[in-house]
Amino acid sequence: xxxxxxxxxxxxxxxxxxxxxxxxxxxxxxxxxxxxxxxxxxxxxxxxxxxxxxxxxxxxxxxxxxxxxxxxxxxxxxxxxxxxxxxxxxxxxxxxxxxxxxxxxxxxxxxxxxxxxxxxxxxxxxxxxxxxxxxxxxxxxxxxxxxxxxxxxxxxxxxxxxxxxxxxxxxxxxxxxxxxxxxxxxxxxxxxxxxxxxxxxxxxxxxxxxxxxxxxxxxxxxxxxxxxxxxxxxxxxxxxxxxxxxxxxxxxxxxx
Amino acid sequence: xxxxxxxxxxxxxxxxxxxxxxxxxxxxxxxxxxxxxxxxxxxxxxxxxxxxxxxxxxxxxxxxxxxxxxxxxxxxxxxxxxxxxxxxxxxxxxxxxxxxxxxxxxxxxxxxxxxxxxxxxxxxxxxxxxxxxxxxxxxxxxxxxxxxxxxxxxxxxxxxxxxxxxxxxxxxxxxxxxxxxxxxxxxxxxxxxxxxxxxxxxxxxxxxxxx
Numbered sequence: 001x002x003x004x005x006x007x008x009x010x011x012x013x014x015x016x017x018x019x020x021x022x023x024x025x026x027x028x029x030x031x032x033x034x035x036x037x038x039x040x041x042x043x044x045x046x047x048x049x050x051x052x053x054x055x056x057x058x059x060x061x062x063x064x065x066x067x068x069x070x071x072x073x074x075x076x077x078x079x080x081x082x083x084x085x086x087x088x089x090x091x092x093x094x095x096x097x098x099x100x101x102x103x104x105x106x107x108x109x110x111x112x113x114x115x116x117x118x119x120x121x122x123x124x125x126x127x128x129x130x131x132x133x134x135x136x137x138x139x140x141x142x143x144x145x146x147x148x149x150x151x152x153x154x155x156x157x158x159x160x161x162x163x164x165x166x167x168x169x170x171x172x173x174x175x176x177x178x179x180x181x182x183x184x185x186x187x188x189x190x191x192x193x194x195x196x197x198x199x200x201x202x203x204x205x206x207x208x209x210x211x212x213x214x215x216x217x218x219x220x221x222x223x224x225x226x227x228x229x230x231x232x233x234x235x236x237x238x239x240x241x242x243x244x245x246x247x248x249x250x251x252x253x254x255x256x
Numbered sequence: 257x258x259x260x261x262x263x264x265x266x267x268x269x270x271x272x273x274x275x276x277x278x279x280x281x282x283x284x285x286x287x288x289x290x291x292x293x294x295x296x297x298x299x300x301x302x303x304x305x306x307x308x309x310x311x312x313x314x315x316x317x318x319x320x321x322x323x324x325x326x327x328x329x330x331x332x333x334x335x336x337x338x339x340x341x342x343x344x345x346x347x348x349x350x351x352x353x354x355x356x357x358x359x360x361x362x363x364x365x366x367x368x369x370x371x372x373x374x375x376x377x378x379x380x381x382x383x384x385x386x387x388x389x390x391x392x393x394x395x396x397x398x399x400x401x402x403x404x405x406x407x408x409x410x411x412x413x414x415x416x417x418x419x420x421x422x423x424x425x426x427x428x429x430x431x432x433x434x435x436x437x438x439x440x441x442x443x444x445x446x447x448x449x450x451x452x453x454x455x456x457x458x459x460x461x462x463x464x465x466x467x
Contacts, residue, residue: 007353029359032261032358032359032360033360035261035262036261036262036266036360037266070355071355073260073354073355073356074260074355077258077259077260077263080423081263081417081422081423083431084423084424084427084428084431113421113422116262117262117263117422119262120261120262121260121261121262121263121358123262124260124261124262124358124359124360125260125261125355125358128261128351128352128355128358128359129355132352132353132355137352137353140352150277150280150281150284152284152288152295152296153280153284153344153345153348155296155300156296156299156300156303156341156345157300157303157345157348157349158300159296159297159299159300159301159303159304160300160301160303160304160307160345160346160349161349162300163300163301163304164304164307164308166304167301167304167305167307167308168304168307168308168311170308171308171309171311171312175312187315190314190315191314191315191445191446191449192449194312194314194446195314195446195449195450195453196449196450196453197312198309198312198324198329198446198450199449199450199451199453199454199457200453201305201308201309202305202309202333202450202454202461203454203457203458203461205301205302205304205305206298206301206302206305206461208301209294209297209298209300209301209302210294210298212297212301213293213294213297213298216297221293222293
């Protein structure tokens with residue numbers, strides 16, 4: 001069955017894709033930190049951050065429509081915060097509206113909070129999208145390990161990544177079988193069948209986990225995971241990091 | 257609710273990161289004592305299982321649908337420490353792959369859903385299971401703790417947002433808790449059904465401490 005939704009564009013050949021994953025992780029994490037620690041009133045700085053990430057996206061040749069669609073995950077949370085904005089009572093009133101007897105006012109302070117969150121969250125999400133769409137997940141995990149992330153955690157993550165597709169395939173097949181055999185029926189019946197499916201999936205996955213372990217043992221696994229790494233830092237990687245860091249610093253100093 | 261980047265102030269996300277890193281380290285140590293070198297493959301496939309289970313949509317009212325969160329499910333099936341690791345791994349993967357939750361906020365997300373949700377949920381489940389006893393205790397304990405874990409985790413989001421000055425505490429807390437009290441009912445029903453099924457077919461797979 002089809003699941004090409006994880007790291008979908010990671011096999012494009014572009015300048016960004018060819019960079020060392022470690023360099024990308026460090027640079028984009030620096031980008032996130034710079035964005036988060038910028039004052040909400042530095043509008044120029046945010047515009048420049050936006051331009052920077054847009055240029056990086058252009059270099060990476062990832063279709064803009066895809067980026068736009070991906071970045072919409074932020075909407076529910078922004079809506080949730082937006083709902084609470086009228087309840088900030090402090091500051092100058094920017095406008096108001098009323099529902100019957102309930103009167104709500106929006107203050108400039110409240111709007112500032114919303115702007116602050118919106119712009120920062122969006123820029124950070126864009127940088128994360130750039131990281132994941134320009135790097136194969138297996139390489140990203142390897143790079144995390146190289147960067148001294150707790151190795152057990154990273155190895156569990158890479159196991160998970162390997163089996164997501166297998167487990168999901170199993171679930172999709174079960175769902176297809178269920179749909180082929182059930183017509184009508186009450187909602188409660190469907191909920192019960194779906195829950196039973198999760199139960200079956202758990203048992204099969206648990207058994208699969210044990211089988212995987214036995215297979216590993218038969219090949220000489222002794223609790224230690226060895227990873228063959230083929231990363232090589234080149235001059236252009238260092239150049240990229242240096243350029244990104246200096247641009248970020250310049251924006252930070254002159255943008256605010 | 258996965259908090260994105262930019263929603264939390266540094267006085268919230270930095271301590272949350274520290275707590276999460278320490279907590280996960282402790283859980284890994286505890287789990288590796290029990291599972292030994294089986295831990296890595298088993299936790300990996302179980303994380304894939306929770307990940308897949310979250311993608312299955314359940315019909316709710318009208319045309320809407322909801323999905324399982326799985327914190328208490330993982331804890332009841334695998335025990336509190338292993339359950340917390342599985343949820344933390346799933347959250348990390350969701351942050352990296354789907355940008356579901358931010359990188360700086362990942363610590364807070366792990367704290368809410370993995371520690372409060374899975375471990376906190378397990379503690380409540382265990383108390384209820386011991387009081388009532390038998391399979392009935394397992395089911396009732398699962399239901400109550402699944403509901404509570406959703407409400408508590410969402411309240412924690414409201415608390416964190418108000419510490420960061422992002423939303424006012426007095427409005428955000430009741431709103432978040434209220435909405436999630438409804439979502440929690442769905443979570444409780446699904447978790448109970450799944451646990452009930454496993455209990456009927458393979459009761460040996462349900463985690464029992466020291467047995």
